[in-house]
């Protein structure tokens with residue numbers, strides 16, 4: 001509110017109103033729980049036009065005449081009716097992530113910040129008269145400000161609209177809650193967290209962050225703060241704050257400097273109150289390059305070659321969270337040339353890419369992978385990314401797509417690369433089709449990289465050497481790390497991929513038959529030169545990039 005006070009003082013200092021007029025307006029405002037600025041107009045100390053002029057001069061923002069019929073529904077969608085009405089603001093333009101608002105009085109700074117936070121836009125202002133605002137709000141939102149004259153311009157009302165509801169008898173400073181949520185969110189982004197977990201306990205809530213795949217404690221919220229923080233997050237994600245018994249999903253879009261970060265919110269009712277998980281999606285990661293993912297040069301060459309194939313499957317496999325999606329995006333970026341039409345079908349679309357047609361799966365209306373893939377094939381694409389192949393229907397459409405000249409990228413969830421071939425047969429793809437369409441399979445895991453600041457040499461035990469495939473009395477220079485402040489005492493900073501890259505060689509094709517045992521396919525692939533996940537991981541240990549301990553944790557030993 002400091003800003004309104006400063007503006008009122010400016011009016012007095014510039015002789016627009018007298019000190020007694022200000023005092024009267026302030027008194028009335030306090031009695032009516034409304035804004036002194038509005039009272040000045042109501043009491044006749046200042047005309048509505050004069051107020052707008054003074055505000056324009058004070059803010060050094062231009063005075064404009066707004067033409068409600070010239071404002072598109074798109075622009076109006078940036079500000080919801082309640083925010084527009086309570087703050088008497090009108091969104092007039094959106095361009096390059098700058099949202100221009102027409103205001104007719106000093107706007108609540110908190111409200112403006114919240115709007116910037118919600119929309120991910122930078123906010124700029126123009127000033128217009130209150131009458132023009134009223135007319136525009138009536139036109140855009142069908143809300144008649146005149147009918148609730150008297151309390152509509154009231155700041156407290158605005159907060160009430162978006163009020164964080166603490167439990168009875170507990171006072172929670174709303175400003176502090178806003179800051180606390182900002183702080184949690186900003187910290188998570190800075191630390192490179194993939195998820196923020198707010199987990200209710202009996203009398204408090206734990207805030208934990210998943211960083212490089214590992215959950216770390218971050219903060220403890222006392223009970224009353226927990227409820228306020230959850231409500232604040234729900235407001236930002238436009239969720240129903242009154243509904244606490246059903247899970248809800250939403251998204252918050254935030255801009256940090258140049259980075260756009262989406263937070264996908266999922267609330268869960270627990271016996272101790274609502275829990276929240278926020279998935280952090282830094283949109284700059286959509287620009288990931290294949291060369292940055294930790295492939296060996298040889299594997300990279302094999303991958304690049306497969307991407308030149310005019311049709312067929314290029315598949316990536318691993319448990320959830322092993323970086324398959326990132327690999328797919330890197331491939332798309334590699335393939336993204338103007339003469340190729342690329343369509344993705346994703347569940348959900350998490351990263352937005354330039355020049356790519358991305359389609360989200362929507363189970364609620366029955367548009368699953370198979371349905372969308374069928375329709376996408378009529379769009380004449382060259383390359384299609386299908387988020388996942390997990391059922392026979394999708395698999396069949398995908399095979400048809402490949403056989404009719406499309407390159408298909410997709411993921412499965414198997415332990416290793418050879419197993420993908422068997423999985424495809426399990427879900428009903430005939431072995432001769434598997435032989436025909438599969439071009440390349442990449443199995444992968446993510447391992448944490450040792451902190452360069454605190455990593456040290458260590459003497460491996462005979463058991464360590466055996467795991468590394470070396471003679472037990474041999475020698476190897478291994479690294480470990482104790483942890484320091486720059487790695488938050490974890491000993492690791494960042495992650496890299498370990499891969500099992502398996503091209504469909506003539507020998508493997510030849511092996512495809514119903515009931516072929518996995519072990520035979522795996523053996524065949526190794527004979528064809530495939531480096532297993534474990535072997536690739538060992539190479540990274542011997543290179544001092546990660547530790548033996550870490551690959552034992554994250555990579556299947558085979």
Ligand SMILES: [Zn+2]
Pocket residue numbers: 451452453454455481483484485486487488489491492
């Ligand atoms: Zn360290």
